[in-house]
Every structure is written in structure tokens, then in C-alpha cells.
Amino acid sequence: MVRFDNVGMRYGTGHEVLRDVSFELPRGSLTYLTGASGAGKSSLLKLMFLAHRPSRGVVELFGKDLSRLPRTQLPELRRQIGVVYQDFRLIDHMSVFDNVALPMRVSRRPAMEINAHVEELLGWVGLADKIAATPPELSGGEQQRVAIARAVIARPRLLLADEPTGSVDPEMGDRLMHLFLELNRIGTTILIATHDVAMMERHRAPVMRLIRGELAVSRPGRAA
Ligand SMILES: Nc1ncnc2c1ncn2[C@@H]1O[C@H](COP(=O)(O)OP(=O)(O)OP(=O)(O)O)[C@@H](O)[C@H]1O
Numbered sequence: 207m208v209r210f211d212n213v214g215m216r217y218g219t220g221h222e223v224l225r226d227v228s229f230e231l232p233r234g235s236l237t238y239l240t241g242a243s244g245a246g247k248s249s250l251l252k253l254m255f256l257a258h259r260p261s262r263g264v265v266e267l268f269g270k271d272l273s274r275l276p277r278t279q280l281p282e283l284r285r286q287i288g289v290v291y292q293d294f295r296l297i298d299h300m301s302v303f304d305n306v307a308l309p310m311r312v313s314r315r316p317a318m319e320i321n322a323h324v325e326e327l328l329g330w331v332g333l334a335d336k337i338a339a340t341p342p343e344l345s346g347g348e349q350q351r352v353a354i355a356r357a358v359i360a361r362p363r364l365l366l367a368d369e370p371t372g373s374v375d376p377e378m379g380d381r382l383m384h385l386f387l388e389l390n391r392i393g394t395t396i397l398i399a400t401h402d403v404a405m406m407e408r409h410r411a412p413v414m415r416l417i418r419g420e421l422a423v424s425r426p427g428r429a430a
Pocket of ligand 1: 217220241242243245246247248249292
């Protein structure tokens with residue numbers, strides 16, 4: 207599903223922030239990515255959602271080597287990836303409903319299906335009463351939940367989540383994890399970048415650890 211082979215990455219002419227990174231995420235797996243602040247977690251996610259190119263090595267997504275992929279095929283590939291950004295990246299002038307509906311509208315799903323799905327999901331993440339609000343009217347934790355709903359609504363093949371429980375209390379964190387586990391159960395491959403040790407203990411899964419841009423040996427675990 208995802209394969210990195212000796213990947214390096216740098217910003218501009220700076221030093222490499224990722225070095226010799228090799229790993230595979232099997233189809234249908236759930237994996238944590240952890241490491242100290244600045245270790246390179248967000249940078250690694252950027253390579254996976256095609257926001258940045260590696261300076262060396264091979265990145266394969268869905269069995270395709272990204273360096274050989276024509277640019278015209280990138281949008282199609284991106285549509286299969288759900289992303290929860292660390293800074294949410296919601297569209298401020300659009301309502302919560304419209305933000306979450308966006309991926310389904312891009313895939314031209316019928317309006318009735320969109321309405322039903324968006325309402326159900328916003329209920330699940332505890333935002334039924336905020337459906338008409340705009341992001342600037344929400345707290346950080348509420349914005350985070352909108353970002354998660356938007357990332358999962360179209361059932362992506364691959365979900366990349368950067369600190370998805372960073373702004374919510376443990377109870378809501380568990381609820382969001384159950385959402386991820388449910389999505390994982392129906393086939394989505396998931397990578398969650400997090401510092402949340404308690405969360406990783408409560409919901410066990412394999413852990414990849416970055417130390418100053420290099421991947422340490424992973425600790426086996428089991429999704430629960
Ligand atoms: N746009 C950028 N331009 C230049 N350097 C960057 C840029 N973004 C990140 N970096 C550098 O790359 C390194 C890795 O940063 P990254 O954001 O990937 O770490 P992280 O593990 O996600 O950290 P955090 O847990 O704080 O989010 C850091 O040294 C950072 O300063």
C-alpha cells in the first residue's frame with residue numbers, strides 16, 4: 207500500500223530532515239508514527255500526501271512509484287488519501303457542513319447521500335449543533351473534529367492524521383480513535399502521527415519512531 211525505500215528529504219537547499227527512511231505499510235494496517243518535536247513526522251506525512259518530493263529514494267503509493275507518475279495522475283491519487291492536518295486547514299468562509307461535505311462533492315456523490323453522511327458523522331464527533339457554524343466560530347478541539355470528519359467522510363484508501371487528538375480531551379480522543387478503528391476495519395490503511403503516549407497505550411498498534419530524521423526499529427503491537 208505504502209513503501210519507502212531509502213528516502214531522504216530536504217527543504218530547499220537545507221540539510222536532510224529525513225534520512226534513509228525505509229518502511230512498508232501493508233494494506234489495511236493501522237500504524238503510529240511518533241518522535242520528538244522536529245524529528246520529521248509532518249515532513250514524512252508530506253511525502254505521503256504528495257505535498258513534497260523526496261530528495262532521494264523511492265516512495266510508492268498504491269503500488270505506484272511516485273517519481274514515475276505523470277503529474278496528470280496526481281489529483282486522482284490525492285482523492286484516495288484523507289489527511290488530517292496539524293493546523294486543520296479548514297475553509298473559514300464555509301460552514302462546518304460544507305467543509306465536511308467537500309470530498310463527497312468532489313466525488314460527485316448525490317446530495318441526499320451527502321446530507322445523510324455528513325449529519326451522521328457530525329453527530330458522531332459531537333458537532334450536530336455546530337453544523338451551520340463557520341470554523342472561526344469554533345474552539346480548537348471543535349475545529350480538529352471537523353478536520354477529522356472531512357478526512358474520513360469519503361472513506362479514503364489511505365488516511366494520514368497529524369496529531370489528530372492533540373486538541374481534544376481523552377474521552378473525545380477515544381471516540382475519535384474508535385472512528386479511525388472503524389474506518390480501518392472496513393479497509394482504510396491508517397498512519398497516525400502522535401505524541402499521545404496514553405492513547406497509544408490504550409489502543410495498541412505498531413509504532414514507527416523517528417529520531418532526528420531517521421527511523422528507529424519499530425515496536426510490535428496490536429490494534430485494539
Ligand atoms: N517548510 C519548512 N522549511 C524548512 N524547514 C522545515 C520546514 N518544515 C519543517 N522544517 C524542519 O524540518 C524538521 C522536521 O520538522 P517536522 O515538522 O517534520 O517535525 P515534526 O516531527 O512533525 O515536529 P512536531 O511534532 O513539532 O510537529 C525540523 O527541523 C523543521 O525545522
